[in-house]
Amino acid sequence: MTKRIIACLDMDGGRVVKGVRFKNLRDAGDPAECATAHARAGADEIVLLDITATSGHRRTLLDAVRSTAQSLFVPFTVGGGIRQLDDAAAVFDAGADKIAVNSAALRDPVLISRIAGRFGSQAVVVAIDARKVDGGFEVFVAGGRESTGRDAIQWAREAAACGAGEILLTSMDRDGTQSGFDCELVRAVAEAVSIPVIASGGAGSARDFVEVFRAGRADAALAASIFHFGIENIGELKRELREADVPVRWPC
């Protein structure tokens, strides 16, 4: 079984963007083009997150999902603004394989069971944004701005019990900083649940990926900014992981 390298496209108004700690967004291109390029370069999966999703933007998102899914033959996850079963159904219908839910699931965990009941657990990723607070990890929403007062590890357990197929765990302290994954956070969640955990936030070098797979016990790791701007090539990253004896899909 290999460790997965997932490329994440954060999308705003139909364009792929990336910011540091969800601020200072920079334009990185068309989602369909970015997705195909990442898949060709060796990404094991693609995640498209609509970071400014409001009801008025649904059509833009669905159009982007449709065009991205058209020529993509690796798993494709879509998140952002999925508040109810119908939103998820529309995104699946447009070509997504999995959906990611975040704040709506926190408000109403039954949403996880509802989507899993209809589309299967394998299609439901629960995204958790966490920050270190007083020695523990707390769940944040609204792009990391609002604290919920919930414990991240407990919430991950509850989400898994509701039928989540995977946890996408983002360290809001590290996101966009390229200073390395938060291995302490990732390991705490990975050991608390029996479903796969995708580590996110802080990828900056191949060494960071090795660390999060070893010390963090992550099943997959996700990164966005380092891949968009050519700082790191996915093929090169996988070569380095192989040299460090981390099993990856190869040739990719």
Place this chain on the structure above:
Amino acid sequence: MIAIVDYGAGNLNSVKKAFDYLGAEVIVTDRIEALTAADKIVLPGVGHFSSLRALERTGLREALLNGATAGKPFLGICLGMQWLFKGSEECHEVEGAGIFLGRCERFPSSVKSPHVGWNSLAIQEGSRLLRGVAEDSFVYYTHSFYAPEVAGTVAASEYGLRFAGAVEQGTVFGVQFHPEKSGDVGLAILNNFCEV
């Protein structure tokens, strides 16, 4: 014409899209007449074994069995492959086709479940479905129950134990992984099915 069976479980878009990409003529259908008229049948599926109950309710089960046993090329994907076995521990009330012996079981608790991600294939020589696919090629899996290695297993993967990745008997084929999500390797496998 390839008929993709729509029995109301999960999302069939990606399977259809992959065949479209390969230039195959495909329809997604829940009609028995369309299955009878088709040259080949694909039974996709994700989720719970109980969703296969819809096949019995709609009379599709009979049409699928007739097609498969009459030599019409048949490809079961994921849950669709598990259906080709006798049944699954996931749901005892639904009977599989029994074309392959053995029942599907849950992965042992020593490994994380579901088994999600890219795993390699140990391939038996002579498979028509896997013709040209290199040993140790990676394919994408997502499932909590596995089919055992039996006569007819043409590829195996390992996750806590060895299980059937692909099965083949005559023109009846099954893959536990998702060829429509397995990049170029998956497309090659679907192309082999088109050419059977």
